[in-house]
Amino acid sequence: MHVPESSVIASIGNIYQAAHDPKLWPQAVESLRTLFDGSKACLVRIGPERRPDDLIAPSNDPAFQDRYLVEFADEPNIIEHAVAKAEVGATYSDLSFIGRETLRASRLWNEWMAPQDMYGGLTCKLASSGPSTWFFDVQRGRNQAPFDAADLALLRTIVPHLTRAVEISRQTRIGQLVSTSLSHLPFALIAVDAGLRILARNEAAEQILSDRDSGLSQRRGVLLTSDIQSTTRLQRLVADACSAGRGSLPGVGGDLLIVPALPAGDPAALAISVGPSMSVGTPTIALEPCAVVIARRFSQELPAGFAEAIAQFFELTPQEARVAAAVAAGQSLKQAAGLIGIRVSTARTHLGRIFGKTGTSQQSQLVALLRSVQVTLPRN
Structure with missing residues (x-):
């Protein structure tokens, strides 16, 4: 044939x-x-x-x-x-x-x-x-x-x-x-080039960018923050992650905290992390050097179900979880004991057990750990 x-x-x-x-x-x-x-x-x-x-x-x-x-x-x-x-x-x-x-x-x-x-x-x-x-x-x-x-x-x-x-x-x-899967993560993922031009974003990023009070926005496809100083810092972090114009290995990026100036209520700050994408350092016709921006809402107000979630995550008893949640919310140990209705000595005993189960030794370490868990929980 x-x-x-x-x-x-x-x-x-x-x-x-x-x-x-x-x-x-x-x-x-x-x-x-x-x-x-x-x-x-x-x-x-x-x-x-x-x-x-x-x-x-x-x-x-x-x-x-x-x-x-x-x-x-x-x-x-x-x-x-x-x-x-x-x-x-x-x-x-x-x-x-x-x-x-x-x-x-x-x-x-x-x-x-x-x-x-x-x-x-x-x-x-x-x-x-x-x-x-x-x-x-x-x-x-x-x-x-x-x-x-x-x-x-x-x-x-x-x-x-x-x-x-x-x-x-x-x-x-x-x-x-x-x-x-990434599009359904509870925090924003935004891919940008060295000039902060947005290349891709997930659903959580869409929600943050559409919220005028979030501290993060876009204008003509360019990612901006709520003030010039923060935008300049963000630009530097992205440039470092992209190694723009240096011809060297990509940098590590960095972190940035944006606290919107709201007249009242919980400010719901944005914790932003910037890092290099996997393709950085290998420019091609299809994709220029780019960085990944991760934005997480960081609120002093704990989400509903926080105590139950950390109890399951760290294998805490219900009362240990209530003490841990109160500490994470900014309460002193004495305030936590009064809020829960237990003695301070009992709260101190619970705190020692919480340290052991979470691998921490200080309240500041414990709060930092618990607040990092918070960003993965849904908010009402």
């Missing part, structure tokens, strides 16, 4: 497009089926917890595809056994690698492959991660010419691109998973 070079290039292009957009994988698999003049083609993940999107086979009958997931996906079959033994990147003909008679005597071939006109295929193992393996398979039908050496050579030409695309796709999905 003569295959035009333009068709090969187009199929490879479809593969790399699908690597960055999972919705395009059916189109990429279909283009490969057409390229090899196959009756069927599929991209499959084998391993635990199979899902419908683990079998990408756009030319399959949906009823047969559902049947595969129900009847064959959770039990070893002859093709998956062969794939498991192969090396990543290996390409082979199932009829020669498994054996025509062995394959056609199997339940998989008789009940799933043959009814869909799958009489001989080429398979390649694309990736393996823990118990999961990904492979591509293209089949020809009963009335088609079997695959020959030229077809196998063509697949071997495409396999490096297909293998790379599957890995890119996996890493992209992992990146999306991390990004989704």
